Amino acid sequence: MNLQYETINFEVIENIAVIRLNRPNSYNSLNAKMAKELLEISYECDTNNKIRSIILTGEGEKAFCAGGDLKSFYEAGNIGKHLKMVTHDLHGAITKFSRMNAPLIVAVNGVAAGAGLSFVGFADLAIAKSSATFVSAYTKAGLTPDGSSSYYLPRIIGIRKYLELVMTNKVLSSEEALAWGLLNKVYDDKNFWSETLKLADDLSKGPTLAYGKTKRLVHNSLNSTLETQMELETKMISESAETNDGQKGIQAFLKKEKPNFEGK
Amino acid sequence: MNLQYETINFEVIENIAVIRLNRPNSYNSLNAKMAKELLEISYECDTNNKIRSIILTGEGEKAFCAGGDLKSFYEAGNIGKHLKMVTHDLHGAITKFSRMNAPLIVAVNGVAAGAGLSFVGFADLAIAKSSATFVSAYTKAGLTPDGSSSYYLPRIIGIRKYLELVMTNKVLSSEEALAWGLLNKVYDDKNFWSETLKLADDLSKGPTLAYGKTKRLVHNSLNSTLETQMELETKMISESAETNDGQKGIQAFLKKEKPNFEGK
C-alpha cells in the first residue's frame, strides 16, 4: 500500500510503515504542506491495524530534517499567523504519533535541526547514523522551540542540558547525543538502514496493544501522582492479560516457547 | 524481633529492618501471598519507630526477584481479576515504603525482572552485586508494567531509556544499570552484603524525621510548581530545625562535633 504525498514518501512493508521526509534539495525542511501531510499520515498510522511499527527518516544522504523552512514561512507573509497554521498541523501529528499503539522509531540519517531535533524528542525509540548531527537552532533565528521539544527533551536529557542546547545552539555529534541520552543507539553509516529495519521488524511482531498501553502509561505518568499511576498500571495489566496477545504471551512463557503475537 | 511470614524473611537488627524475599526455588517471584505479606511488613516498618533504615533483598544466590509468578496467576483462573487483587496489595506496600520516614535500600543480589525491576525503581537508594541483571520482561509476556515502574523509572532513567527497556526487553548488567543511573553503587559479590549493611547502619543513625521529610519533598516536587515547592521547603526546614535531631545537628555543626541523632 502506497499513499501518495508531495513532500513525504510513505509506504507500508509488511507491518512496518516507512515515512520518509522528501524535500532533499531543501534539507527535508518542514513547510506548511509537509506539516499537513504528516498529519494525514498520522491518521493513517493511528487507524490502520496492519501498521505495527513505524520508521520516520529523511530522504537523501545529507539531512534528516533541517527544521522549519523559514524561506517559505517568510514568503507566506504574516509569519506569526502562518506559524499558527503550520504548528497546528505539526502538533496534531505529534499527538497522534505519541498516543497511537504502534511504536515510532525515528531514524536520523543526517542533520537534525530545529523541528528536526523535535522529531527526535517525540520518538518512542531514536537511533542515528554515526555521521548525523543535532542542533536546536531556534534562538539563532530569534525564535523559540516548537514541535513538542520543550515537552519531551527536558524529560529525556533533563532541563540543564536542554537549556544548553537551546541557549547556546551547541551542535552534538551522534556519539555525544548518545552519551546525553538523546539516542538509544548509533550505527555506522553502512549498517544504519539494515539495523533500523531489523528493529522495526522486531517491534512489528510484538504485542502492539501492550506497546500502546505502555506509551500511554508513560504519558500519563509524567503528570500523575504515585498512587494514581499505580492504579492505572493495575487497570492496564489486568486488561492486557485478557487480550489475545496477553493470553498467548503468558502461555508461551509457561511453556518456555516464543509467543506469536498478532497485535490484538 | 522476628515476625513470621511464609514467603518473606523479616528481621530487625538494632535499628535496621531486613526484608528477604524468600521463594528461592521460584526465583523469589511474587505471588498473591508475597504481595500480601509485603503489605503487612510495610505497615510494621511505617509504624515501628525503632526501624530507622530498611534493606529489601532476595534469599539465595541466583535471583533478587524474577517478577510476578505467572504460573500462580494463571492457575488462579480469571487472571484479570487476580491481578487486580495482587497489585492492590503490592501497590499498597509501595506507597507505604515510599512515604515512610525510614530510607529503603534495595540490595539486588541477582536477577531483577518485571516487578523485581519495579522494586529497584521505588527504592530510595539502590545497590547491586556486580553479577546482578535487570530486565523489564512485561511485554515479552504480552503484558504492561506494574509495581510503580511506570512512575519511578521514567523519573530515574528518563523516558527514552525507559521505553527501550519496556519495548525491547534489553537485559542490563549491573555496570550498565549503574551507567544508566538506575543504581547508586555496584559492589563485587564478595563485599556486597557487608557494604549493604554498612550503608543501612549509617542511615539508621541519621536524622530519620529529616529523611522522611526529604522523601516526601521529592514526591511532592514531581507534581509541583516551583513556588509551591519552595513554600513547602520553607515549612519543612523550619519544622526540622525545631525537632530534637535538628537542634542537636545545628549545635553539633557549630561545635564541629559529630551529632548523635535519635530519630526524633
Added chain:
Amino acid sequence: MNLQYETINFEVIENIAVIRLNRPNSYNSLNAKMAKELLEISYECDTNNKIRSIILTGEGEKAFCAGGDLKSFYEAGNIGKHLKMVTHDLHGAITKFSRMNAPLIVAVNGVAAGAGLSFVGFADLAIAKSSATFVSAYTKAGLTPDGSSSYYLPRIIGIRKYLELVMTNKVLSSEEALAWGLLNKVYDDKNFWSETLKLADDLSKGPTLAYGKTKRLVHNSLNSTLETQMELETKMISESAETNDGQKGIQAFLKKEKPNFEGK
C-alpha cells in the same frame, strides 16, 4: 552602574550583571541580610532591560557559597521563625531569577554546600572551576533541603542521585558533578573566569526575549501535558517571530548573515 550592598558585590559591565556573594571570611554563607540583598538584586535584574545576561559567583578563592550561616540563624533565637523569614527572601529571589528574560549563569568558584548547591540547581547554565566541590549537607545538621533544590535537582540529575546526595551527603568533585549532569562545563582554574565572561558575553548578545520565553516554556513544561505544552509553543514561536529580534533573526538566516540582536 554599581548598586551598593553589604553582603554582595553587584556590577553591570556592558550588558552583563555580575553578582558576587561577598562574605569570604564566612565561606560566602547566606545570612538574612544576604537573602534580602539577593532579592533586591533580583528585582533590578528582572526590570533593567540593559541587563541581558547574569553571572552569579562567589568572592575569594575557597568558597562559592557554604550554605546557610547556621551561626547567625542560631543566634537570632527562634530558629524556626527566623528560617521562615530568610527563605521567604531567598525563595523570592529564586523565582525572579527563574522567570526573568536574562539567562543566569552560576559560576562555581569553590565549595558549593547546602543553599550553595541549591544555587547550582536554579541556574539556567552552570559551570565550575575544576577545583570546586559540591555537597548537600542539610541532613548532616538534621535539616531538610531548601532554596528550590528539591524542585530543580531531581529534574536535572534524577530522583535517584538526588536522594543519594541528600541522604549520604556525598561530596562531588567538579568532574563528578559534570558526569552527573549537574554542570554544563568545567574549566581549569586558570581559564575559569575568562571562559565565564565569554559565555556571559555571548548570551548578552542573544535574543533576550526568546531566551526568557524559553525559560518560561521549560518551567511550564514540567507541570504540563503534551498538548497544552505544544499549544504554548505555538503561541511563543508566533509571538517571537513578530519581535524585533525575531524579524532580524529570520532575515539574517535567509541572507546567511549573523544577526545583530538587541534584546527586543
